[in-house]
Amino acid sequence: MRNLKFTKMQGAGNDYIYVNGFTTTIENPTQLAIELSNRNFGIGSDGLVLILPSDTCDFRMQMFNSDGSEAEMCGNASRCIGKYVYDNGLTDKKEITLETKAGVKYITLLDGDAKARRITVDMGEPILDPVLIPVNVSGQPVLNYPLEIDGKTWKISCVSMGNPHAVIFTEGIKDFDLPVLGPKFENNPIFPRRTNTEFIEVVDRNTLNMRVWERGAGETLACGTGACAAAVASILNNYTDRKVVIHLLGGDLEIEWCESNNHVYMTGEAVTVFEGELIR
Numbered sequence: 568m569r570n571l572k573f574t575k576m577q578g579a580g581n582d583y584i585y586v587n588g589f590t591t592t593i594e595n596p597t598q599l600a601i602e603l604s605n606r607n608f609g610i611g612s613d614g615l616v617l618i619l620p621s622d623t624c625d626f627r628m629q630m631f632n633s634d635g636s637e638a639e640m641c642g643n644a645s646r647c648i649g650k651y652v653y654d655n656g657l658t659d660k661k662e663i664t665l666e667t668k669a670g671v672k673y674i675t676l677l678d679g680d681a682k683a684r685r686i687t688v689d690m691g692e693p694i695l696d697p698v699l700i701p702v703n704v705s706g707q708p709v710l711n712y713p714l715e716i717d718g719k720t721w722k723i724s725c726v727s728m729g730n731p732h733a734v735i736f737t738e739g740i741k742d743f744d745l746p747v748l749g750p751k752f753e754n755n756p757i758f759p760r761r762t763n764t765e766f767i768e769v770v771d772r773n774t775l776n777m778r779v780w781e782r783g784a785g786e787t788l789a790c791g792t793g794a795c796a797a798a799v800a801s802i803l804n805n806y807t808d809r810k811v812v813i814h815l816l817g818g819d820l821e822i823e824w825c826e827s828n829n830h831v832y833m834t835g836e837a838v839t840v841f842e843g844e845l846i847r
């Protein structure tokens with residue numbers, strides 16, 4: 568393999584390695600994601616993101632978790648792609664369309680200055696149909712469904728933002744042993760394509776605390792689609808209003824589920840950590 572130019576970026580501490588697919592072809596992204604994400608023997612990240620040309624949008628995103636699995640959608644990476652393409656002169660637009668495996672997402676760069684930092688993504692409509700999420704529970708939207716794990720009954724609310732999420736409202740999340748608990752949700756047979764799992768504390772009608780166990784990556788400092796799913800589930804449960812700030816381990820995300828068009832909007836920062844070249 569030839570040398571590989573990359574950029575490490577993070578959104579609320581959810582860090583990925585970004586590769587410009589206009590200039591670099593990656594033959595085996597699954598293998599590369601596993602190798603490069605390793606925090607001891609690689610660069611270290613929650614996964615790999617390819618920024619690619621699109622026939623229908625300004626850009627296309629392909630996203631691989633640190634275990635090499637490909638995800639349909641990534642909220643924090645969508646913001647970082649907005650920053651990457653603007654800062655690197657791949658576009659001069661501040662409203663950018665992004666093709667993903669979960670449909671088209673609309674990125675808006677909010678800053679007026681030379682480098683983008685604060686970014687909103689129109690994440691589209693949440694999916695509540697258990698068949699589409701997918702979750703092996705028949706019937707109505709899955710809200711507060713009792714799932715028994717290790718002798719305890721957890722109430723899960725399932726929301727897809729293009730990728731699957733199980734949201735749990737509970738207390739004492741800072742004491743949870745996620746590396747033990749998380750895989751038991753992720754790999755539970757009721758989720759045929761595994762799941763991301765969000766552990767949420769309601770602070771008040773506009774504020775949530777969240778920890779997340781991500782499908783294919785383990786505990787991460789933040790998950791954009793997970794924050795959107797958590798906001799939707801908390802609104803459906805009438806725990807919060809339609810605009811919330813979510814405190815994650817790596818920073819805050821602002822989420823709004825808009826009543827008029829049913830779209831979820833996510834706003835937060837996108838940050839370049841460093842650029843590098845891997846000598847192979």
Ligand SMILES: N[C@@H](CCC[C@H](N)C(=O)O)C(=O)O
Nearest residue numbers: 638641642643730790791792
């Ligand atoms: N951290 C991401 C989501 C990444 C994909 C996820 N682990 C999955 O497999 O669905 C985000 O910010 O949305």
